[in-house]
Amino acid sequence: MSFQLNRVELAHANGFVALQDISLQARAGECLALIGPSGAGKTSLLSVLGTALASRSGSATVLGATLPASSPSARRALRARIGTVHQAPPLPGRQRVVTAVLAGQLGQWPAWKSLASLAYPMDIAGARAALERVDLADKLFARCDALSGGQLQRVGIARVLYQQADLVLADEPVAALDPVLALATVRLLVDDAAARGATLVASLHAVDLALNCFARIVGIKAGRIAFDLPAREVDDALLHTLYASEGQELPTLAKPRSHTMAGAQHLVDPVAGCR
Amino acid sequence: MNLARRDPAAGRRLQGAALALLVLWPLLQTAQVHPAALLDPSNLQVIGHFLAGFLPPETGAEFLHYLARATLETLAIATAGMALAWLLALPLAYLASAAGREQRSLNPVSRGVLTLLRGIPELVWALLFVRVFGLGPAAGVLALGLTYGGMLAKVVAEILESVDPLPAQALRLCGARRPVAILYGLLPQASKELASYTVYRWECAIRASVVMGFVGAGGLGQLMDQAMKMLNGGEAATILASFMLLVLGADALSGWLHRALDMPPAARASPWGWRSVGFVLAVLTGIAASVALLDMPLLGLFSTESVHSIAAFVTGFFPPDLSSDWLGKVLLGTWETLAISVVGTLLAAAAGLLMALPQWRLPWTGLLNTLRSVPELVWATLTVLAVGLGPFAGALALALHTAGVLGRLYAQALVNASAAPARALRLAGANGGLAFLYGTLPSAAPQLIAYTLYRWEMNIRMAAILGFVGAGGLGQLLYVELSLFHYAQASTVIIAMLALSMAVDQASAWLRIKMR
Numbered sequence: 001m002s003f004q005l006n007r008v009e010l011a012h013a014n015g016f017v018a019l020q021d022i023s024l025q026a027r028a029g030e031c032l033a034l035i036g037p038s039g040a041g042k043t044s045l046l047s048v049l050g051t052a053l054a055s056r057s058g059s060a061t062v063l064g065a066t067l068p069a070s071s072p073s074a075r076r077a078l079r080a081r082i083g084t085v086h087q088a089p090p091l092p093g094r095q096r097v098v099t100a101v102l103a104g105q106l107g108q109w110p111a112w113k114s115l116a117s118l119a120y121p122m123d124i125a126g127a128r129a130a131l132e133r134v135d136l137a138d139k140l141f142a143r144c145d146a147l148s149g150g151q152l153q154r155v156g157i158a159r160v161l162y163q164q165a166d167l168v169l170a171d172e173p174v175a176a177l178d179p180v181l182a183l184a185t186v187r188l189l190v191d192d193a194a195a196r197g198a199t200l201v202a203s204l205h206a207v208d209l210a211l212n213c214f215a216r217i218v219g220i221k222a223g224r225i226a227f228d229l230p231a232r233e234v235d236d237a238l239l240h241t242l243y244a245s246e247g248q249e250l251p252t253l254a255k256p257r258s259h260t261m262a263g264a265q266h267l268v269d270p271v272a273g274c275r
Numbered sequence: 276m277n278l279a280r281r282d283p284a285a286g287r288r289l290q291g292a293a294l295a296l297l298v299l300w301p302l303l304q305t306a307q308v309h310p311a312a313l314l315d316p317s318n319l320q321v322i323g324h325f326l327a328g329f330l331p332p333e334t335g336a337e338f339l340h341y342l343a344r345a346t347l348e349t350l351a352i353a354t355a356g357m358a359l360a361w362l363l364a365l366p367l368a369y370l371a372s373a374a375g376r377e378q379r380s381l382n383p384v385s386r387g388v389l390t391l392l393r394g395i396p397e398l399v400w401a402l403l404f405v406r407v408f409g410l411g412p413a414a415g416v417l418a419l420g421l422t423y424g425g426m427l428a429k430v431v432a433e434i435l436e437s438v439d440p441l442p443a444q445a446l447r448l449c450g451a452r453r454p455v456a457i458l459y460g461l462l463p464q465a466s467k468e469l470a471s472y473t474v475y476r477w478e479c480a481i482r483a484s485v486v487m488g489f490v491g492a493g494g495l496g497q498l499m500d501q502a503m504k505m506l507n508g509g510e511a512a513t514i515l516a517s518f519m520l521l522v523l524g525a526d527a528l529s530g531w532l533h534r535a536l537d538m539p540p541a542a543r544a545s546p547w548g549w550r551s552v553g554f555v556l557a558v559l560t561g562i563a564a565s566v567a568l569l570d571m572p573l574l575g576l577f578s579t580e581s582v583h584s585i586a587a588f589v590t591g592f593f594p595p596d597l598s599s600d601w602l603g604k605v606l607l608g609t610w611e612t613l614a615i616s617v618v619g620t621l622l623a624a625a626a627g628l629l630m631a632l633p634q635w636r637l638p639w640t641g642l643l644n645t646l647r648s649v650p651e652l653v654w655a656t657l658t659v660l661a662v663g664l665g666p667f668a669g670a671l672a673l674a675l676h677t678a679g680v681l682g683r684l685y686a687q688a689l690v691n692a693s694a695a696p697a698r699a700l701r702l703a704g705a706n707g708g709l710a711f712l713y714g715t716l717p718s719a720a721p722q723l724i725a726y727t728l729y730r731w732e733m734n735i736r737m738a739a740i741l742g743f744v745g746a747g748g749l750g751q752l753l754y755v756e757l758s759l760f761h762y763a764q765a766s767t768v769i770i771a772m773l774a775l776s777m778a779v780d781q782a783s784a785w786l787r788i789k790m791r
Contacts, residue, residue: 050702080704090699092717098282103713107704114709121282141283163703 001061002028002167002199003049008058010044010223018044019223022058026199026216028166031190033210034203036220037246042203043087045220046169049201050084051075063166080107083165085173085189085202089156093145097136097155100144101127104163130162131155133188149176157185161192168193170202174209179253182206186213206253207239299621305614306670312662322661328508338510341498346517349494351565352412352487353480356419357473358562360480363392363424364431372432375443375457390780392425394773398652398740401487402757407585413571415484415492423476423483430472438464467536471529478525482650485518489652489743503656515649522648591762592769601764605752605771612748612775615666616738619673620731626674627681628723631689632711639682646679651737655746669746673734681730688722689715724790728783735779739772749775 404414443460488496697714742750
């Protein structure tokens, strides 16, 4: 079992209840997509899994460890096995790409190696291999502030690839990318997780992307799980209920307008969808 | 595609490190850094004895009366000096700044005047004016006005250049004249920074007026000088305490001004509320009261008699002594001064960064404020006792004061740096220290470097005068020569100070670009 949430409830400091009665579990190697209108609690759910926020009630087990972790060192050891792709890539502008990617292993590396790596990158080959997978090997020694928004996002993904985490959490990983690149990137994350037997949980804004690339879809609405189904069982009616607050249209990758599922699935075809 | 196996930047980094070592090593030698002296038992005994004398602080009614009078005098010198500085700075800044100009044309004449004013430390100006006007606050006010006028003008010019120029350009394009374009287009953006810089300078002026007291320009410094010379620790402690109160008061004023400038204006035609009217009245009364209290013979400045004496005094400085013997000594002093400033600033940067680290901040603010509110020259009187006469005492004194200033500035920069990168690293299992090094430090580095270089520019001026209390460098030479009325020799030293501070300004600008 990769993670298991049992009746988890999360409240923010201002009293807003972001998640209620969340029960969700995943086996090692599973790939889940979280979909739902904005403000539904997708990011909050990822934060609980990533140990960034502690739930108010309920129980949670992640990678065999019960949350909250028993000690700071146990928490660090757990976090080293969880990789997160952030919505906005959290990379300092003055840092070089190679250092930003290598920082993915700070949780695993001994302290001396992390410190030495500031003076001279300790694993250039590893960083290059990770960057090659996102098509950015030529930017290895560039500075982050010299990259475009989309390139920066891919550096953030390369960092997570380099981290080799057992549980990968992705919060809107492709929001800043164009449709073709978005598809390729999501596919990369899915393939990487499958190849290593790691679990992937990604929140996605584009419904078609989620349905085409992920086997299991979790719909979230108003802090609760609306449905948790295999992708082929998710139908138009379910989706329209899920996104009812955002009007008649479903958010998709390629075009803002798509009233039917058939349309949504069709859209991905020209660029060879995940399935 | 050429796939580099090795880091292409490594060679450059290695060169940079080697170059830095090559430059720093002789500087460290010259500064005679010997931390062991801090633990030397005989030195420890002297300083311990002196510090023990701080307790109990002197609270006799007669002394407190003197103290109150001196505190008021110090405040008045600082306030009158700042008023004079603003009078000088406004036209100079307007002439020197590229703000509101349609083409970026720098005015070499006014920039040159600014460099001359700023390049000579206020203490040297004070020493000169004391020779002309005799002992008393007038020398201090004039010295402050000239140096701070130069600094204010430079900073005002730069602040106006650094804000978004488009509003002023748009106004100029529809026919507004330059002063109007600046008032309507640039001042609203820059007002907060200008206000906080003015208050910060006023705080510096309070510190400087204390320091100038050491050469007989009145105020708390004169009292402090007497107390130190008589090794009267109790009086020194009380003076230091009142001094810290002044500096903390200036701090509070700065915070209040910041909040006041953030307040949305009232919804009526006149922008003048009771608050702003009251503030302007208070400032004007403060300046008037200061001038009245100081009772300066400024009009005497224009009598034929004094013009003659000034002229005679000034001509005494020409021609400067350029004999190779003396030049050699001055060169040595220049090198020593440079060493003091570099070593002091580096020590301060290290200590300041440690004290600014996020999780430690709260208990350290008190220490930072103490370090910061005591001027370098006062620290120097203590460090000279602690490690003996010489450049190391000067470097330590600079480091103590600067660590307080830099610690505060660093803490602000670290708070303002984006928190997301470090947070993300912590979520990936990195410990706090590594998350700081990989996440926070790279974002904050430009600010930290800019502050450090800026302090170095200030410290080179300060290092040049620390010698007045026996802490080595050019100051020692100048003090001796002026005491012996050897004006030609003193003139060489002053020229060397000026050249050194200009060279450091250039070096600092170069480093700023290199380390961007």
